[in-house]
Amino acid sequence: MTIKKIHTFWEDTAKVWLHEHLEMFRDEGALLFVILLPLAYPLLYSWIYNNEVVREVPVAVVDCSNSATSREFVRHVDASPDVMVAERCTSLEEATRLVGKHKVYGVVYLPTDFDTRLNRMEQAHVSVYCNMGLMLTYKAIFQTCTAVAADMNSGIQIRLSGNKTNREDELTTAPLSITDVPMFNNTSGYGNFILPAVLVLILQQILLLGIGITYGTSYEKNRFLRIRPMLDRRFGLARIMVGRTMGFLVLFMLIAAWVILAVPRLFHFVQLIHFGDFLLFTFPYLLACIFFAITFSFFVRRREDVMLLVVFTSVPFLFLSGISWPKSNVPELWHYVSWLIPSSFGIQGFVKLNTLGATFSDILPEIKGLWMQTVVYGVLASLVTYWQVKGSKQETE
Amino acid sequence: MKRLLLIAQRECRRMAANRMYLLSMLLFPVFVTVFFTSFMHEGQPENMPVGVVDLDNTTTTRKLTRLLDSFQSSEVVAHYPSVEEARQAMQRGDIYGFLYFPKETTAKLLAQRQPHVSYYYSYATLTSGALVFKDLKTVSTLGSAGVAKSVMSAKGYTDDQIMAFLQPIVLDLHTVGNPWVNYNIYLSTMLVPTCLLLLIFLLTAYAMGMELKENTATELVAAAGGNPFIALVGKMLPHIAVWIVVMGAYMVYTFGVLHFPHPGGWGVIVLLTVLSVLAAVGFGVFMFGLLPALRMSMSICSLWGVLSFSMVGTAFPVIAMDTPLQVLANIFPMRHFFLIYETCIFANNPLSDVALNIAALVLFAAAPVFVILRINRAYKEYVYME
Numbered sequence: 001m002t003i004k005k006i007h008t009f010w011e012d013t014a015k016v017w018l019h020e021h022l023e024m025f026r027d028e029g030a031l032l033f034v035i036l037l038p039l040a041y042p043l044l045y046s047w048i049y050n051n052e053v054v055r056e057v058p059v060a061v062v063d064c065s066n067s068a069t070s071r072e073f074v075r076h077v078d079a080s081p082d083v084m085v086a087e088r089c090t091s092l093e094e095a096t097r098l099v100g101k102h103k104v105y106g107v108v109y110l111p112t113d114f115d116t117r118l119n120r121m122e123q124a125h126v127s128v129y130c131n132m133g134l135m136l137t138y139k140a141i142f143q144t145c146t147a148v149a150a151d152m153n154s155g156i157q158i159r160l161s162g163n164k165t166n167r168e169d170e171l172t173t174a175p176l177s178i179t180d181v182p183m184f185n186n187t188s189g190y191g192n193f194i195l196p197a198v199l200v201l202i203l204q205q206i207l208l209l210g211i212g213i214t215y216g217t218s219y220e221k222n223r224f225l226r227i228r229p230m231l232d233r234r235f236g237l238a239r240i241m242v243g244r245t246m247g248f249l250v251l252f253m254l255i256a257a258w259v260i261l262a263v264p265r266l267f268h269f270v271q272l273i274h275f276g277d278f279l280l281f282t283f284p285y286l287l288a289c290i291f292f293a294i295t296f297s298f299f300v301r302r303r304e305d306v307m308l309l310v311v312f313t314s315v316p317f318l319f320l321s322g323i324s325w326p327k328s329n330v331p332e333l334w335h336y337v338s339w340l341i342p343s344s345f346g347i348q349g350f351v352k353l354n355t356l357g358a359t360f361s362d363i364l365p366e367i368k369g370l371w372m373q374t375v376v377y378g379v380l381a382s383l384v385t386y387w388q389v390k391g392s393k394q395e396t397e
Numbered sequence: 398m399k400r401l402l403l404i405a406q407r408e409c410r411r412m413a414a415n416r417m418y419l420l421s422m423l424l425f426p427v428f429v430t431v432f433f434t435s436f437m438h439e440g441q442p443e444n445m446p447v448g449v450v451d452l453d454n455t456t457t458t459r460k461l462t463r464l465l466d467s468f469q470s471s472e473v474v475a476h477y478p479s480v481e482e483a484r485q486a487m488q489r490g491d492i493y494g495f496l497y498f499p500k501e502t503t504a505k506l507l508a509q510r511q512p513h514v515s516y517y518y519s520y521a522t523l524t525s526g527a528l529v530f531k532d533l534k535t536v537s538t539l540g541s542a543g544v545a546k547s548v549m550s551a552k553g554y555t556d557d558q559i560m561a562f563l564q565p566i567v568l569d570l571h572t573v574g575n576p577w578v579n580y581n582i583y584l585s586t587m588l589v590p591t592c593l594l595l596l597i598f599l600l601t602a603y604a605m606g607m608e609l610k611e612n613t614a615t616e617l618v619a620a621a622g623g624n625p626f627i628a629l630v631g632k633m634l635p636h637i638a639v640w641i642v643v644m645g646a647y648m649v650y651t652f653g654v655l656h657f658p659h660p661g662g663w664g665v666i667v668l669l670t671v672l673s674v675l676a677a678v679g680f681g682v683f684m685f686g687l688l689p690a691l692r693m694s695m696s697i698c699s700l701w702g703v704l705s706f707s708m709v710g711t712a713f714p715v716i717a718m719d720t721p722l723q724v725l726a727n728i729f730p731m732r733h734f735f736l737i738y739e740t741c742i743f744a745n746n747p748l749s750d751v752a753l754n755i756a757a758l759v760l761f762a763a764a765p766v767f768v769i770l771r772i773n774r775a776y777k778e779y780v781y782m783e
Contacts, residue, residue, distance in 0.1 A: 047719065105716075124565060128568060160562060175511065177513045182518060185519060308600065331435060334435070357488060
């Protein structure tokens with residue numbers, strides 16, 4: 001008897017599972033978001049960010065000094081990997097026009113007295129003007145000029161101090177030797193920074209869109225009716241919920257493996273995550289996302305509304321996760337709001353596992369957050385499911 | 398003309414009847430504007446947590462630690478007994494970087510035996526990484542210069558002579574237009590308009606497609622007397638009016654209330670407001686014309702809109718992308734919006750510098766002309782499936 005009950009339980013579960021999949025695969029709109037988008041978007045983003053860093057940013061040089069030293073400065077700037085001297089101008093006005101026309105992104109200005117002052121043993125000034133519309137070109141220009149100035153300063157110091165040995169020169173220019181070690185993000189690049197976060201976010205957004213569209217359609221067409229009979233059986237709601245969840249979970253485990261395991265590997269982004277950790281992380285993350293999406297589908301009464309409700313949220317969600325803007329500096333109110341969204345914990349947890357090479361125990365706070373969301377949204381999702389399926393009968397009566 | 402107004406009135410009634418319009422035209426724009434500007438109100442992240450591994454523990458290293466703590470971007474939140482533990486703290490996300498003084502740093506420094514100091518930081522989060530890097534670099538450079546300075550002043554050099562020796566070439570940095578390096582000014586002015594344009598794309602395709610879904614398209618064509626131009630213009634007029642008000646409100650809020658720099662002046666701001674709304678509506682209609690079905694045109698608009706955030710090239714510059722992408726960036730209206738803003742509002746360059754971008758937006762606005770007959774046919778013949 002019990003065995004038979006268990007048997008029908010699984011039978012129903014499988015029916016729901018199949019039903020949900022058929023609904024989704026029959027619908028081009030949902031298919032586009034659930035299959036095509038996760039296949040294509042990660043590749044597209046990887047392509048966009050694959051160059052990682054900005055090289056050879058064009059700058060204009062206004063060399064009023066026109067001396068051997070000023071020319072050396074310009075040569076060094078040009079020879080650097082990040083900056084390229086694209087234009088030489090005779091005045092700042094001329095150079096500013098080039099910035100307006102986007103021919104160059106910064107101006108290096110060497111005043112008339114540049115070399116004179118150096119020879120007089122006074123401080124000489126080099127002015128660097130950056131177009132602040134782009135932060136990465138500003139960084140490239142500024143850091144290159146700083147490095148060139150520091151390098152030439154060392155040369156001048158060596159000339160002035162009249163040391164006898166190389167060791168003395170070393171001690172003069174660097175009494176304290178300094179090493180900077182960029183950790184984890186091996187290219188110091190933009191792709192390694194943003195891509196893991198975007199990939200994790202994509203999973204949540206396609207679940208929101210996919211489930212929203214499928215259930216929005218079902219709501220419009222009153223298709224929840226087909227699974228209505230199961231609700232009246234023993235553990236009816238559980239039958240439906242397990243079926244629904246399993247359907248999405250299995251499909252999205254595969255999608256997740258592609259999105260967050262295969263794609264970074266294909267494009268050689270940093271990947272320090274272990275397969276075991278991937279499973280332990282993805283399981284609660286997808287569960288939380290699925291229940292979040294089912295809960296959200298309550299607000300969808302027409303399938304088209306989903307896109308209006310979901311699409312614009314992607315970037316705010318990315319910010320809430322504390323990657324674009326450092327987590328320590330997220331305003332308090334928005335920090336609390338971020339607890340409502342699975343991607344906030346998901347992105348933090350994944351970036352730590354994947355990019356920072358943390359162990360699973362290091363991300364326990366995030367995992368706890370995800371499981372808490374799973375429980376809370378699980379309850380809400382069950383209520384929504386009950387309402388959807390129960391409600392479907394009343395309309396036909 | 399009369400027909401135009403009647404269709405516009407009809408559209409207003411349709412908009413009032415569907416709560417999605419209220420949400421997408423009012424609530425979401427207000428939300429994204431408030432969200433991004435309040436999220437980054439700090440301007441530049443301050444006092445981000447960094448650590449110190451001080452195995453030397455002398456007055457010199459402690460002075461440098463205090464100095465690091467006093468910098469704008471960094472706050473020393475913890476001392477770790479070893480590099481290993483500091484590294485683990487970074488992996489947990491407790492700190493964004495740390496400074497490492499090995500044993501006998503000070504002793505070696507005084508004995509001229511060139512001690513070795515290192516600092517560790519991570520670009521796993523780019524903003525915090527860059528700012529913490531700057532502070533760590535400055536503090537270690539100052540540590541190096543401090544020794545030389547005390548030696549030289551002991552020898553009787555004047556301060557000017559010391560500075561001229563330690564730093565013969567000085568860099569004067571001019572961050573033109575954004576002297577505070579304020580990230581709110583840098584990012585919000587891209588993120589909010591991109592969200593708005595995305596919503597315009599979507600809602601335009603939505604409004605066009607709903608005529609098919611609700612089987613009211615023939616009614617619209619009849620009201621326009623069979624003239625597709627009147628039908629389209631009349632239908633879009635209320636949308637354009639509302640969006641211009643919404644986009645204008647965003648502009649007034651950021652440039653008028655929050656006083657983001659706008660040396661280009663209000664003339665260009667008004668021009669860009671009107672032009673970008675027209676271009677976005679035009680784009681939405683064009684996409685619907687290409688794929689005259691509600692869901693497909695909306696799907697394409699959302700994919701386009703989301704990609705805009707990357708292809709606009711504010712965060713990751715377009716010049717750093719592969720060449721095909723540099724070309725493709727031009728088919729995103731947001732890219733032109735950003736270039737016009739950056740060139741003629743954020744900086745005060747003449748409009749002739751962005752003539753091509755203005756032309757591109759005009760082209761987007763005029764794009765429906767190419768598909769108007771397709772739309773007309775779809776409205777007359779198409780039967781909504783399912």
